[in-house]
Amino acid sequence: MSILVVGSVAFDSVQTPFGRVEEVLGGSGTYFSTSASFFADINLVAVVGEDFPQRHLDFLRARNVNLEGVKVVPGETFRWKGEYGYDLNEAKTLDTRLNVFENFKPILPESYRDADFVFLGNIDPELQSQVLDQVRHPELVVCDTMNFWISGRREALLKTLTRVDILMINEAEARQLAEEANLVKAAQSILSMGPKTVVIKRGEYGALMFSEHTIFAAPAYPLETVFDPTGAGDTFAGGFMGYLAANRNFGDGSIRQAIIFGSVMASFVVENFSLDRLRDLEYRDIEERFRRFKLLTEFEGL
Numbered sequence: 001m002s003i004l005v006v007g008s009v010a011f012d013s014v015q016t017p018f019g020r021v022e023e024v025l026g027g028s029g030t031y032f033s034t035s036a037s038f039f040a041d042i043n044l045v046a047v048v049g050e051d052f053p054q055r056h057l058d059f060l061r062a063r064n065v066n067l068e069g070v071k072v073v074p075g076e077t078f079r080w081k082g083e084y085g086y087d088l089n090e091a092k093t094l095d096t097r098l099n100v101f102e103n104f105k106p107i108l109p110e111s112y113r114d115a116d117f118v119f120l121g122n123i124d125p126e127l128q129s130q131v132l133d134q135v136r137h138p139e140l141v142v143c144d145t146m147n148f149w150i151s152g153r154r155e156a157l158l159k160t161l162t163r164v165d166i167l168m169i170n171e172a173e174a175r176q177l178a179e180e181a182n183l184v185k186a187a188q189s190i191l192s193m194g195p196k197t198v199v200i201k202r203g204e205y206g207a208l209m210f211s212e213h214t215i216f217a218a219p220a221y222p223l224e225t226v227f228d229p230t231g232a233g234d235t236f237a238g239g240f241m242g243y244l245a246a247n248r249n250f251g252d253g254s255i256r257q258a259i260i261f262g263s264v265m266a267s268f269v270v271e272n273f274s275l276d277r278l279r280d281l282e283y284r285d286i287e288e289r290f291r292r293f294k295l296l297t298e299f300e301g302l
Contacts, residue, residue: 002041002066003245004138005032006106006131007121007234009046009056009070010078013095014273017086018227024274025056026080028121028144031231034278035238035265036119037063038286039246043112045069045131049077049100059279068109075100088229088270089203108134117245119237120164122146125157132163140250142166142241143195144234150177162194165250168237170201183208184215197255199240201233207259214252218259221267221293228273232266235278239265264289 007029013022033042042065050072057067078101082091106127115135120128120143128143143164149157150173157177161167167190171183178186187198187210200208202220209216240262247254264286271277 001117001245001248002043002115003036003117003119003241004043004045004108004112004115004131004135005029005036005119005121006045006128007032007119007123008078008101009044009048009052010080010101012230012274013079013081014228014230015083016088016228017084019273021228021273023079025059026231026274027078028231028234030060031234031269031275032119032121032238032241033060033065034063034275035235035269036242036245037065037238038265038281038283039239039242039261040117042066043069043109043115045106045108045112047071047073047100047104049073049075052077059275069106069112073100077101082230084229088226091230106131106134116140117241118142119241120144120160121234122149125149125153125160128160129156129163132160139248140165140241140244142168142237144168144237145173145177147173147176158193161190164195166197166199167195168199168201168233168240170203170233174198174200184210199259201236203229203232207236207263209255209259211252211255216252216256216259218256218263219296221263221289221296223267223271226270229270230273231275232270235269236262236266238262260290260293261286264293 008027010027011023012026029046076099079097081095082093116139118138118141122144174186178189180186197211206219240258243258243261
């Protein structure tokens with residue numbers, strides 16, 4: 001039982017009101033893989049440059065992430081630089097250098113093509129479709145996207161969404177994609193585009209899940225210390241999909257629990273910069289925070 005993930009592996013330079021880091025490990029594929037690896041084995045497809053340190057590859061391998069699909073090519077690794085103010089829900093991008101990621105063409109190793117679970121990270125929707133062309137019979141396909149693709153590659157994105165079971169998207173992107181201000185109406189519109197379920201990430205305000213007959217709302221876990229929200233959405237996705245893959249149950253109740261596990265993982269990663277909080281995390285910590293999370297919303301019925 002493993003998850004195929006296609007996404008970026010990058011160096012991030014981040015400044016928040018609580019500190020600053022330079023050239024630390026980042027990227028959507030990295031955050032997702034590290035988070036999901038607490039629940040399942042991971043097959044990662046990505047590209048890095050010759051400047052990518054061996055210690056980062058060793059870290060991923062130690063997390064049971066299969067790197068057969070990670071290609072090292074001449075050039076420099078993708079780099080992103082950004083900063084946050086006290087509103088940690090929104091990052092200001094200062095610099096983006098795609099470098100080797102600009103010409104990334106995901107080619108799946110033969111051993112990856114029978115994947116049961118596929119996560120399509122935030123890449124060009126045409127590349128996302130090309131990945132699905134290479135997978136034989138996936139049980140569950142989860143997709144992420146962003147405003148850049150919604151505005152610039154809308155038709156390609158709409159074609160990809162017809163092949164997706166679950167779409168993960170933030171509030172602003174949901175409104176943009178649906179061209180609808182009301183989130184409930186936006187979700188209903190997105191469901192008509194193909195996905196069976198839409199999960200709307202709301203940062204410090206939690207997450208909403210919509211399916212044909214169900215709406216589920218979950219808060220974010222209240223934290224005293226938040227250092228860096230970079231990668232929180234991909235970490236959420238990793239916990240969410242990791243739980244579903246581990247249980248092989250995609251019913252409404254399981255998806256609700258997966259949202260809580262995703263929120264738990266996101267609550268850990270923001271407590272330090274980069275992936276540093278996840279490096280010393282143990283599964284019993286995840287279970288304990290899940291129990292505390294459950295208590296947040298328990299109440300007696302009428």
